[in-house]
Amino acid sequence: MQLQNIIQEKERLFFGSEVPEVYETDLFVKGVAKVHAVVLPETTEEVVALVHYANEKELSIIARGGGTGVAGAQVPITGNELIIDVHLMNHILELDEETMTLSLEPGVQLQEIQEFVESKGYFYPPDPGSKHSTIGGNVATNAGGMRAVKYGTTRDYIRELEIVLPTGEVVNLGSLNIKNSSGYDLKDLFIGSEGTLGITTKIKLKILPLPKYKQSVLLAFDTLAEATDGVLTILKSGIGPTALEMFEKSTIEYSEKFSGYKLQSQKGHAYVLMTIDSNDEGAISNKVETLNSILETKVLEIVPLTTPEEEDKVWKLRDNILVALMEFTEYEMLDEVVPINRFAEMIEYTKELQEIHGLSVINFGHAGDGNIHTVLMKENLDEETWQAKREALLDDLYQKVAELGGRPSAEHGIGIIKKSYFEKMSDNIEIELMKKIKNAIDPNNRLNPGKLF
Amino acid sequence: MQLQNIIQEKERLFFGSEVPEVYETDLFVKGVAKVHAVVLPETTEEVVALVHYANEKELSIIARGGGTGVAGAQVPITGNELIIDVHLMNHILELDEETMTLSLEPGVQLQEIQEFVESKGYFYPPDPGSKHSTIGGNVATNAGGMRAVKYGTTRDYIRELEIVLPTGEVVNLGSLNIKNSSGYDLKDLFIGSEGTLGITTKIKLKILPLPKYKQSVLLAFDTLAEATDGVLTILKSGIGPTALEMFEKSTIEYSEKFSGYKLQSQKGHAYVLMTIDSNDEGAISNKVETLNSILETKVLEIVPLTTPEEEDKVWKLRDNILVALMEFTEYEMLDEVVPINRFAEMIEYTKELQEIHGLSVINFGHAGDGNIHTVLMKENLDEETWQAKREALLDDLYQKVAELGGRPSAEHGIGIIKKSYFEKMSDNIEIELMKKIKNAIDPNNRLNPGKLF
The missing domain is CATH 3.30.465.10 (Uridine Diphospho-n-acetylenolpyruvylglucosamine Reductase; domain 3)
Incomplete structure (x- = not known):
């Protein structure tokens, strides 16, 4: 069979040197091989035919969507890969x-x-x-x-x-x-x-x-430990926040510089940005009141963001952290997760690592679920020093994540860049179970080989 | 190795004819074989030793807890079964x-x-x-x-x-x-x-x-179809009910006779019993108000159960349906599930089956999630007629469940009594995937063989 029999339009099929470079990379991770071919199916039937084709030709298959992955799960690593890009199946x-x-x-x-x-x-x-x-x-x-x-x-x-x-x-x-x-x-x-x-x-x-009402509230704390303590208090209160984002002052400063305006609180060193939603308007103000009483002794300042403009401003600062950072340095963003009561301990440990390894580290993350985005910054280091330092730091960091009962990835996946840490941090019996299942379902290792494990 | 080396206390080990009869059955389903032995481990280490023992002696293993299953998943079917009863591991x-x-x-x-x-x-x-x-x-x-x-x-x-x-x-x-x-x-x-x-x-x-406030409300509707329509309206309103139980008048009458008091509404032929919870007292009354306005044209009566005594009375009627029924007849309870918008259609079909097969059928269920408990009643039928009629009815019933996009079990499991329907109602490729996984993890079919598939 020929690929051209399955995908007849030229603009849906790329071979060898015609393959656009974008397919060799995701948002952050570059593959280590060229792509055999890229196809853009429009139907399930075409995908089926492509899988049969790959089986016949002994090709590997990588399915790809927006290309916004950050762990290298969609990049080529053997040169034998047929990429099935589903972005035309977009209805x-x-x-x-x-x-x-x-x-x-x-x-x-x-x-x-x-x-x-x-x-x-x-x-x-x-x-x-x-x-x-x-x-x-x-x-x-x-x-x-x-x-x-x-x-x-x-x-x-x-x-x-x-x-x-x-x-x-x-x-x-x-x-x-x-x-x-x-x-x-x-x-x-x-x-x-x-x-x-x-x-x-x-x-x-x-x-x-769709919830009828929502409101965001900004909480300022003196230290990360106090902010985490505040988060645990909120989680146990039954307020049921929709979002509980935490960031350090040093992190949001990049975003402030980039955006040209300041966070609505300048007190303390750690912030929690929280959203509440409800179908009951009264419930929102009651929740804000509860917040005031349970955090009274812990918080430096509670700033309710009562207009859509104020809300928009604060969330833009939060959302722009990564874009802002790009203006200043190359970086690597992680997505480790720890049990929520170890959140502060983990973040504080990254500060120790910063000193030990001489590599700048900032943090932000989803405090309500223990998911930290630690960011390692290359700044003025040359490539070789950067690679050596980041590897040494990551070894320490993931070992700590494991000690705290955490996992290497909360939401980005393992891909290729976290493989070795994933294997090191996991019980061997668990990995073997995963491999047995992979082998039972895909005995020829046709789908995305070399990813995950 | 001897079992006595693993479990030394006599009262934690039963062989052959010493095995109490209770282990041959669950709440409703009797096994078709004797049990080889029953052991009551107290630690994970003992369970591990028992699994090694079973491997050595080529015994099958059934793990058992409260014995309250209703699908036969814990009953012996080959005579080669070692039952590991975990009820002493109760800390x-x-x-x-x-x-x-x-x-x-x-x-x-x-x-x-x-x-x-x-x-x-x-x-x-x-x-x-x-x-x-x-x-x-x-x-x-x-x-x-x-x-x-x-x-x-x-x-x-x-x-x-x-x-x-x-x-x-x-x-x-x-x-x-x-x-x-x-x-x-x-x-x-x-x-x-x-x-x-x-x-x-x-x-x-x-x-x-723990939510601080809760309240139950009883809703009376003229027909099952109208009650289901009411349920869909409630689900889309954002009220977010904790429970949404539906029962027919003919079902709750058994419970009324057994309990000696009447449901707080006697209007119509179908009832929805709903609970709302919240940490905000005001939200509860707002939700009841919303209920009044969205159901105005659909409901015959809305009865808020404002005292713990009234609430207790209505939930006892609901909870006693099965116990009440035992006073009147032998029966078989199912736990089929359909997409919520097909709930009324499914229940109405069971009424047709009642006429076609000459077998009394009542229904109650979790309307909020599409899970119906259809109950087939033996009443005065002799055993042979009962078995013939129930089998014929079940064939039709599960076929309809499949047509409506439903599944045979919402919450009780497949065990042995729903195996044939499960296989008939499932895509063969899906069952084969399950078998591949079972085989990858338990290649000697040591654990609970003959259950599920």
Whole structure:
């Protein structure tokens, strides 16, 4: 069989030297090989034919969406890879208001999903940083984001997946049923498997009614430890925040310089940016009142952001951290996660590492769920020194994450850049179980080989 | 090796004819063989030794908790089964208030968990019917219950599991981390696997702050279809009910006769019993007000149950349906689930089946999540006629469930009694994937063979 028999339009098929360079990299990680070919299917049937083709030619398959990954899960590493780019499979198929389900192709972008459902009075809570990421990619990494503390991650919103298996068979996993105790939970096995078990070709998402009211509040604390203590108090209070973002003063300063305006509080050294939502207007003000009374002795200042403009300003500062940083230095962003009560300890340890290894480190993160984004900054170091220092620092950092009961990736996935840490930090029996499952489902290692483990 | 070397106390070991009869059955389903032996381990180490013993002697293993299953997943079917009864592993190990996690052995009963955490100001939402079920069993079936519509099922509260694998290896799956994207989601694969992949020996549960206020409301509708329509309206309103139970007048009448008092509404033919909870007292009355306005044209009567006594009375009527029924007839209870918008259609079809097959059928269920408990009643039929009629009816019923996109079990599991329907209703590719995974993890089919598939 020829690829041209499956994908006839020239603009949907690239071979060897014609392959655009963008396919050799994701947002941060460059592959170590050239791509054999790139195809842009438009239907599940074409994906099936491509899988059969890859089996016949003994090619590996990488499924790719928005290319906004940051762990190298979609980059070529052997030179034998056929990239199936699903970004033309980008249709919203159906909004079923009775079951509150949205059916989609995998290439639909997050931003389009959010805008579409909100225009109809609904809400899709997962909110990963990159709004240009595709829902297929969100499924592959179980993407998280800001609202996970209240609403969970992508996994919690997947009702059904259509998957093309390594054999070319098509299977539907999950259903529109809310409860199920009928056999193994295969759907959750495929979610977060980073393209190593199957290729997602259709997704049915659970959506919620759009909350009527929301408000953000900025909390200023003297130290990170006090901010973390405040976060634990909030979590136990039953206030049920939608987002609980923490950042250090030294982190937000990059964003302040970039944006040209200041955070609404300049007190202390650590900030918590919190959102509350509700369908009951009174509940919002009651929650803010509760916040005042439970944090009274801990907080330096509580700043309610009562206008959309003020809210927008503070969230832009938060969202711009990474973009702002690009103006100043090359960097590497991590997404380690620890149990919430170890959040401050972990962040403080990164400060020690900064001293030990002579590498600048800043932190921000999702305090409500223990997910830290530690950022290592290259600044003026030459490439060789940077690589040596970052590797030495990462060894220490991930060892600490393991000691605290944490995991290497909260929401970006393992890809290729966290593989060695993932294996080191995991029980060997657990990794062996994963390999047994991979081998049972994909015995020829056709799908995304060399990723994860 | 001898079993007596592993379990030395006589009262923790039963052989052949000494095995108490209770081990041949669960709450409803009788096994078709005798049990080889029953052991009651007290530690994970003993469970490991027992698994090694079973491997050496080529015995099958059934793990058993409260014996409150209703699908036959814990009953002997070959005569070669060693039952590992975990009910002596019944200790609450630790309440970690910082991570809001409760560590338990698998034999702790649901009721004890609920009482324990509520005494400390916390809340464990899953609420399956049998309060004497054990948490190990709840994990094995992904048990659901009344509060699933707002809070989800057992799966949503499992942070970590200690599992003894068929090899005798011990592995911890999951972690105290709230977010995770580090490899395959093995934890969710083991949850709901009905003892076919591993034996759970320790569990860490997520708990929530106990909501401060709650109230129940009884809604009376003229017909089931109107009640279902009302339920969909409620779900879309954002009220966020904790429970949404539906029952027919003909069902609750059994409970009224048994309890000696009447439901607080006698209007119409279908009732919805709803609970709302909140940490904000005002939110409760606002939600009841919203209810009044959105249901105005649909409902016959809305009865707020404002005192604990009234609330207790109505929930006792609901909870007593099955016990009440035992006074009148033998019966078989199902737990089919359909997408919520097909709930009324499914229940109405059971009424047609009643006429077609000449078998009395009543229904109650968790309307908020599409889970119906259809009950087939033997009444005065002789055993042979009953079996013939129930089989014919079940064939039709499960075919309809499949047509509506439903699944055979929402919360009880497949066990042995739903095996044939499960296989018939599932895509063959999906079942083959499950079998591949079973074979990869338990190649000698040591754990609970003949259950599920």
